[in-house]
Amino acid sequence: MKQVLRCVTMVTVSMGLLGIALGGRGQAQDEATPPFALDAAALRPGQYVGAASCASSNCHGSVQPRDVYGVRQDEYFIWLKQDRHTQAYNVLLTELSARIARNLKLAQPAHESKVCLDCHAVYVPRDAQARPLDLAEGVSCEACHGPAGGWLARHTESGWTHEMSVQAGMKDLRDLAVRGQTCLSCHLGDAHKTVNHELIAAGHPDLIFELDNYSAVMPPHWDQFSEKRKAQGREDFQSARVWAVGQVVAFREGMLQLARRARSNDWPEFAEMNCYACHHALREGEWRQIRGYKFKAGLPSWNPARYAVMRVLVSAFAPQQRERLNAQVERLERYIAYMNTPPEQVATTALGLAETMERVIPQIRQADIDTAAAARLIDAIAAEVPYLIDAEIHSVEQAIMAINALASAMARDNPAFARGGITRTIDKLYQDVKDRERFDRAQFARHMAELRRQIQ
Ligand code: HEC
Ligand code: HEC
Ligand code: HEC
Ligand code: HEC
Incomplete structure (x- = not known):
């Protein structure tokens, strides 16, 4: 099976950070x-x-x-x-x-x-x-x-x-x-x-x-970055905003999907849960036992992949919504962890979260994510390592893509930034998740610490 992230790794890091032009254009071809x-x-x-x-x-x-x-x-x-x-x-x-x-x-x-x-x-x-x-x-x-x-x-x-x-x-x-x-x-x-x-x-x-x-x-x-489009005041001219709006919209759409699923005949829907809660080797002393369980041991938990990084964005640019969001997520986690919760309760909670996002989205769209703000966001995401590695690999992948998007935005303003060690570190992060089955939590944490030193 083709790994999406593998493709994202090679193309985006080199395109985004090094600005390598795409080949293939302008060659003699039969015009359609x-x-x-x-x-x-x-x-x-x-x-x-x-x-x-x-x-x-x-x-x-x-x-x-x-x-x-x-x-x-x-x-x-x-x-x-x-x-x-x-x-x-x-x-x-x-x-x-x-x-x-x-x-x-x-x-x-x-x-x-x-x-x-x-x-x-x-x-x-x-x-x-x-x-x-x-x-x-x-x-x-x-x-x-x-x-x-x-x-x-x-x-x-x-x-x-x-x-x-x-x-x-x-x-x-x-x-x-x-x-x-x-x-x-x-x-x-x-x-x-x-x-x-x-x-x-x-x-x-x-x-x-x-x-x-x-x-x-x-x-x-x-x-995206032509002067003409900048003059037109296009929203995507600030490329970090593309990532940011994408995050909040994806969380809302994910909640709407969760509500639909909870109300369907197919609930519980395993794709809403941590894949590796069920799909893992049965060894003693595995990291889950060491980590411990937030709810009752041995039940699959909600998959926070679309939340893990998005919440950093809310803290930075819509802090008034943060408490409400956290409380709702806490409730959703509990409902999903106890699989006998009435599905309608799951659906209503998910819809409540989608509504919270309706308040967050306009604030994120107006956020000015300049180079300094992008650097602060990278640092805040890298500081989330304990949460991320407990959450599992889908959240880790979102964090890496976020860092890549933000670093690309910074490199656009300041090409020298991409020539520093940071491009290599981001490459290492992509390597960390290249093979989901071989994800090494300690190594990932070391690479994130390295990133924090570089962004300082
Ligand atoms: C009508 C459905 C549809 C829409 C809308 C759509 N995509 Fe896709 N996208 C697909 C499908 C299906 C594939 C898989 C194609 C394949 O593997 O050949 C895909 C593949 C991709 C890939 C390649 C991923 C890889 O593994 O290499 C990228 C990148 C992508 N889409 C980005 C986008 C973006 C960005 C948008 C919105 C601007 C978008 N897509 C809108 C259906 C869609
Ligand atoms: C909700 C939309 C959706 C539906 C429904 C869907 N697909 Fe896809 N499919 C996608 C997207 C998006 C991708 C690309 C994923 C990526 O690379 O990130 C994809 C990728 C694939 C791939 C991998 C392609 C590659 O390049 O390796 C195959 C094969 C595939 N789909 C087959 C199917 C078949 C068969 C069905 C029907 C049973 C189906 N899909 C239904 C959205 C969909
Ligand atoms: C997977 C989604 C997707 C597909 C398929 C797609 N586009 Fe786009 N297209 C976009 C997005 C997103 C933009 C950026 C919108 C913007 O900023 O105006 C865009 C921008 C454009 C623009 C520039 C608009 C502007 O205001 O500057 C043109 C023209 C365009 N597309 C034509 C096409 C044509 C023709 C095709 C088919 C051959 C096509 N697109 C296929 C998503 C898509
Ligand atoms: C609540 C438990 C549970 C969760 C959560 C779960 N699965 Fe599964 N999955 C199963 C079961 C049970 C089967 C059927 C296994 C069998 O027949 O051997 C299965 C089968 C599969 C298979 C095909 C068989 C295989 O082992 O390759 C894939 C691929 C898969 N799941 C991927 C995922 C992904 C990706 C996620 C997260 C989005 C996920 N699963 C979440 C229980 C779960």
Whole structure:
């Protein structure tokens, strides 16, 4: 099984911190020509048109940045040549997908099953398709940007604004909360789709996500740091904010998902719990016995992966919400640890937490996470080692991705920073979690201590 973090490790650290330009762009390639067999005038808002409609070299399919219409215009080319999302449908044809389908006892093969296509393609009803969509395009433009029927024909007219497109059905991905939620609808799940323990046990990778690292790995087909976008006051110009908003939105979405699961017939849902509470070797004197149990010994605990680091952010930028958040989390932990708690109580607590996040999110979006603030956050996260290693590896992974996102932001302001020892230390941290089964808690703690010395 492919390890996501492995890929994040190599690409992000080198891209984010060393600023290595991506290869492959601007080489001689046949420019894509769209089969523009669409009657543009007949398109309706809410209709999907397919990636080929965006692919003309005059539009988004240039091999080089052009910037005639105020965007790069090689978005299609970047997506086609470098983005894993183009493979999202193809992976449903692999042996692994066949095994997953077999284990789930699906009536159809994976590439014909709604449960898979919902996240691995643009899979919408026929009457929402302006022309029959090609599922093999995978996760293409409209999976993120929304159906183009309402704006395709007019969005290049002079005087047409982004807001007008949004009115006509485009997702406002400039808004970081909307962006995070869009990615998470597949990378965590929403009301219509999810990767639960049944899918994981059948063979699906368990989903981890962090907005800034994952955007860097994608790679982005937008110029996040151009002067023009800075002048427009884009929210993501401060890249640490991408991480921060991603954190709080992911926690909210995680709580909404938990509430849905608690109210479903599949509760208790093991994917909400610490994986290694159940999946570990039966040896005496293991670290869990040494650590001790917060609740009754021998019961699986809640998996705090989306909370472990997020709470540092709340302490820094929304301290008034901290007590309420901690108290609610404490309650949720207790309810989940005692598996006979009525599921409705779990659901209500999770919804209460989602509501707390509605208060936190606006404050995080306004937070000014400059270089000094980023350094303080890295230090605060590195100080969480005791909590992190008791929580288990998913929380440790989130901490490392957070440190990478924050350090990348600092390096952007001050390139000399990336040339210090810190890049090597972050590499060591990624190595620490490369193989989840061989995670060495003491070594990780040493590397985090090293990081704290460097950030001082
Ligand atoms: C809630 C959305 C969702 C659903 C439902 C879903 N997947 Fe996935 N799947 C993902 C995401 C997101 C990834 C990428 C995970 C990552 O790399 O972080 C993925 C990865 C995979 C991979 C690994 C691909 C690789 O490159 O190694 C396979 C195989 C796969 N899915 C098959 C399936 C099958 C088969 C089904 C249906 C039974 C399914 N998925 C249902 C979201 C989903
Ligand atoms: C996995 C999600 C995803 C997919 C797939 C995707 N995009 Fe994007 N796209 C984004 C995000 C996120 C942004 C950044 C939004 C912003 O800041 O405006 C973006 C930005 C853009 C922009 C710049 C917008 C601006 O205001 O500067 C264009 C143009 C664009 N995408 C076109 C495309 C096209 C064409 C495709 C298909 C070939 C595509 N995108 C596929 C997520 C996606
Ligand atoms: C419609 C569902 C969907 C949406 C929306 C979506 N993704 Fe994905 N994403 C997937 C699937 C499915 C895969 C697995 C593709 C594969 O393995 O070939 C994936 C893979 C990825 C990968 C590659 C991970 C790896 O293991 O190499 C990155 C990075 C990624 N997505 C980032 C994002 C970001 C950032 C956004 C939002 C801007 C986003 N995705 C939105 C479904 C989605
Ligand atoms: C409450 C206990 C429990 C928790 C928590 C739990 N699992 Fe499982 N898991 C099981 C059981 C029971 C099986 C079936 C094992 C068998 O048949 O051997 C299983 C099977 C699996 C399998 C397939 C069989 C294997 O051992 O490879 C995978 C993979 C898996 N779980 C991953 C996870 C992940 C990832 C998490 C956390 C997100 C998790 N599990 C959380 C109990 C749990």
